[in-house]
Amino acid sequence: MKAKPLTSEPNKRLSLPVLPSALPSPLERVFDGPMTQEMLLEPAKFGLGLVPQKSQPDATTNMVCGFCSTGCALNVHLKDGEAINLSPTTDYPVNVGMACPKGWEALAPLASPDRGTTPLLKNSKGKLAPVDWDTAMKEFTKRFKSIQQMHGDDSVAFLGTGQMPTEELAFLGSLAKFAMGMKHGDSNTRQCMATAVVAYKESFGFDAPPYTYEDFEQSDTIVLVGSNLCIAHPIMWQRILLNKNHPEIIVVDPRKTETAMAATQHFAIAPKSDLAFFYGIAHILISEGWVDMSFIEQSVEGYDEFAHHVKTFTPEHVAEISGIPVERLHYLAHKIHKGERVSFWWTMGINQSYEGVRAAQAIINLALITGNIGRPGTGANSVTGQCNAMGSRLFSNTTSLLGGHTFSNPQHRSKVAGILGIDEARIPHEASDSYDQIIEGILKGRIRGLWVLATNPLHSWINQKFCKEVLERLDFLVVQDMYTTTETALEADLYLPAAGWGEKEGTFINSERRLGLLKKVARAPGKALSDFSILKLVAHYWGCGDMFEKWEDPESVLAILGEISAGQPCDISGINSYQMLDDHGGIQWPLGKGHQPTDNQRRLFEDGRFYHENGKAKLIFADRTAMPEPPSDAFPFLLLTGRGTASQWHTQTRTGKSSVLKRLYPKDVYVEINPADAKRLAVSPQQWVTISSQRGRITARAFITPTVQVGHLFMPMHYSAVNQLTLAHFDPYSRQPSYKNCAVSLEAAAP
Numbered sequence: 001m002k003a004k005p006l007t008s009e010p011n012k013r014l015s016l017p018v019l020p021s022a023l024p025s026p027l028e029r030v031f032d033g034p035m036t037q038e039m040l041l042e043p044a045k046f047g048l049g050l051v052p053q054k055s056q057p058d059a060t061t062n063m064v065c066g067f068c069s070t071g072c073a074l075n076v077h078l079k080d081g082e083a084i085n086l087s088p089t090t091d092y093p094v095n096v097g098m099a100c101p102k103g104w105e106a107l108a109p110l111a112s113p114d115r116g117t118t119p120l121l122k123n124s125k126g127k128l129a130p131v132d133w134d135t136a137m138k139e140f141t142k143r144f145k146s147i148q149q150m151h152g153d154d155s156v157a158f159l160g161t162g163q164m165p166t167e168e169l170a171f172l173g174s175l176a177k178f179a180m181g182m183k184h185g186d187s188n189t190r191q192c193m194a195t196a197v198v199a200y201k202e203s204f205g206f207d208a209p210p211y212t213y214e215d216f217e218q219s220d221t222i223v224l225v226g227s228n229l230c231i232a233h234p235i236m237w238q239r240i241l242l243n244k245n246h247p248e249i250i251v252v253d254p255r256k257t258e259t260a261m262a263a264t265q266h267f268a269i270a271p272k273s274d275l276a277f278f279y280g281i282a283h284i285l286i287s288e289g290w291v292d293m294s295f296i297e298q299s300v301e302g303y304d305e306f307a308h309h310v311k312t313f314t315p316e317h318v319a320e321i322s323g324i325p326v327e328r329l330h331y332l333a334h335k336i337h338k339g340e341r342v343s344f345w346w347t348m349g350i351n352q353s354y355e356g357v358r359a360a361q362a363i364i365n366l367a368l369i370t371g372n373i374g375r376p377g378t379g380a381n382s383v384t385g386q387c388n389a390m391g392s393r394l395f396s397n398t399t400s401l402l403g404g405h406t407f408s409n410p411q412h413r414s415k416v417a418g419i420l421g422i423d424e425a426r427i428p429h430e431a432s433d434s435y436d437q438i439i440e441g442i443l444k445g446r447i448r449g450l451w452v453l454a455t456n457p458l459h460s461w462i463n464q465k466f467c468k469e470v471l472e473r474l475d476f477l478v479v480q481d482m483y484t485t486t487e488t489a490l491e492a493d494l495y496l497p498a499a500g501w502g503e504k505e506g507t508f509i510n511s512e513r514r515l516g517l518l519k520k521v522a523r524a525p526g527k528a529l530s531d532f533s534i535l536k537l538v539a540h541y542w543g544c545g546d547m548f549e550k551w552e553d554p555e556s557v558l559a560i561l562g563e564i565s566a567g568q569p570c571d572i573s574g575i576n577s578y579q580m581l582d583d584h585g586g587i588q589w590p591l592g593k594g595h596q597p598t599d600n601q602r603r604l605f606e607d608g609r610f611y612h613e614n615g616k617a618k619l620i621f622a623d624r625t626a627m628p629e630p631p632s633d634a635f636p637f638l639l640l641t642g643r644g645t646a647s648q649w650h651t652q653t654r655t656g657k658s659s660v661l662k663r664l665y666p667k668d669v670y671v672e673i674n675p676a677d678a679k680r681l682a683v684s685p686q687q688w689v690t691i692s693s694q695r696g697r698i699t700a701r702a703f704i705t706p707t708v709q710v711g712h713l714f715m716p717m718h719y720s721a722v723n724q725l726t727l728a729h730f731d732p733y734s735r736q737p738s739y740k741n742c743a744v745s746l747e748a749a750a751p
Helices: 037-041 133-151 166-179 194-204 214-218 234-241 258-262 274-287 293-299 303-312 315-322 326-338 356-369 389-395 410-420 435-443 464-471 531-542 554-565 578-583 675-680 720-724
Strands: 059-064 073-079 082-088 120-122 128-130 156-160 184-187 221-225 248-252 265-267 342-346 379-382 449-453 476-481 494-497 503-509 514-520 637-642 670-673 688-692 697-704 712-716 742-748
Touching: 059 514, 120 133, 133 156, 133 449, 133 476, 133 494, 133 531, 156 166, 156 435, 166 184, 166 389, 166 503, 166 531, 166 554, 184 435, 194 356, 194 379, 214 234, 221 326, 248 258, 248 326, 265 326, 274 303, 274 315, 274 326, 274 356, 293 356, 303 356, 315 326, 342 356, 356 379, 389 503, 410 554, 435 464, 464 720, 503 531, 503 554, 503 578, 514 578, 670 675, 670 688, 675 697, 697 720
Parallel strands: 156 184, 156 449, 221 248, 221 342, 248 265, 342 379, 449 476, 476 494, 637 712, 670 697
Antiparallel strands: 059 073, 073 082, 120 128, 120 494, 503 514, 637 742, 670 712, 688 697, 688 742
């Protein structure tokens, strides 16, 4: 698929043309040759101000959406060089002509009046006041270096995001860890995908989601676990609806979600009984001989030990734990056995759990013992949350060294150092502290300075009030974001205005490992810069600009990452330009140098070989652990959290800017309660109620519905108040927060 060309003079530095009137700001006017820091700071001196606009013929280009991990392509319609509207791209292999409400409204957040237009620095009165970039960068450098000199290099850390392009994430991780001496830096990807990362690494030998979206259409049995696909990933659900095999669609979820309502079968298990439930299904499959022994012998290790482990998970025992009757357990096992192409899919309902890694591996184990992997319509498939969570996982220097390498591996450190031309000693020998450990480090005084980029922890982090108290202990907080009004930006000592989606270039890697292209089709307001340009400025002022001399622009960084990833499972060395991505409708990794993506729907493990040294996958399992905070007399309800509607996204930082999207979901925070519980407590529909936990107390409107079980409450994650209630507990292997369960009480609010 080839995008329609823009009618403008091509930009010689990039492979894609850029319209003069679509430039983001005077500081980022596209021109031939590398941009220096002096040019960024004094554009007029170099004749780089915006030129008078000329009328441009209407044009259309396309690029990937910047919301969720689906990675849809949108046609961007331009008038006089400005993006004015969007529509779904019809021939892109991801969304094949469809878009969800967020995609249709993706331009709206760019025009919000609270966009950052200039750096802001806290003055002597404790108020953020405008400053120029020179002042901002000098303050950034002085304060962080001073903290490091007093408390050591590890006293400064960063928190990134799965919302930034891959090239910017790689720049951030390399600048912070190889040049600025930071050991600790993590991403908000920790909140959504860390469990899947660890599960895949341990089971397969690499963080490798094996599927392609075409598998939705080729399965005859689809098992969705803790995934409200209709709401969280509506285009993926539409791909299921294109399935001509009349598939059995099985949803495993405590709540009767929109997806469960549309499925053919719903297993309303008890919350956090996933591990026992799937061990019980494995018990039946093994007892009945419904396993693929030839595949196991060829491609799987640990089968005998796993079979022994699940012996105690009899149907009767599992029925008692999960609340699912014995006959229904047998029904599910039989459906998996009879299916010729069974695919298993999970997302936050599994990942955001205190035993999420082992629960994810329990699902992986079912695919492995039945041979449902590496073939069309099969797989143990984790659905990602953010648009570039995969890029963050593999290329941000957080959970792994650039290109999916390992910090502790000396050969990997040597390889990366050699390609980048840096002293190997600059590369840490171990991975960073995780997000929660960074927060704990601030609490204990080990970390005194924090750089937050394109994420909003004071809304999204678990046990929100505690997080605010912790961040207030910092000596210096820098927030780099599109908006000045996020909860975290309002607490900043220094705010740096960043360009957003559509105002810069780069790549996103979606759930099916596809690199999609982001293009610059709109202006960033005022003096806002792309994160890439801000990082260039930081490198210059820090005194390490020479280290990144070859990092001229995002496309040059993609080439560097291709060289670094060569030979890795996530090899992208065969992607030689942005134009190549544009021509092929995105490209899934791996694609080695010299190879062509002849098939744009490529799944992994077709040869039955995995990434461990012996080529086999591992069956990994463990004993169950108790729920950290079960309901009690004082807090008798179990609170579940999740997606609200398809028109909301995360903290509503962007979807809240669209008047259209805001009309598609309730303004007030609400709580779903079962009719029996509502009757017992004399709660009426839409009545204000108070929900309390040991950490907070909030009010919400009551929404009475049988979709939640008796004794359960459900609240959407998108409302800021919700995380005042949640309990800060974590999976011990992935360190991912367990947002989905905590004990609360509910009562009618005082009039």
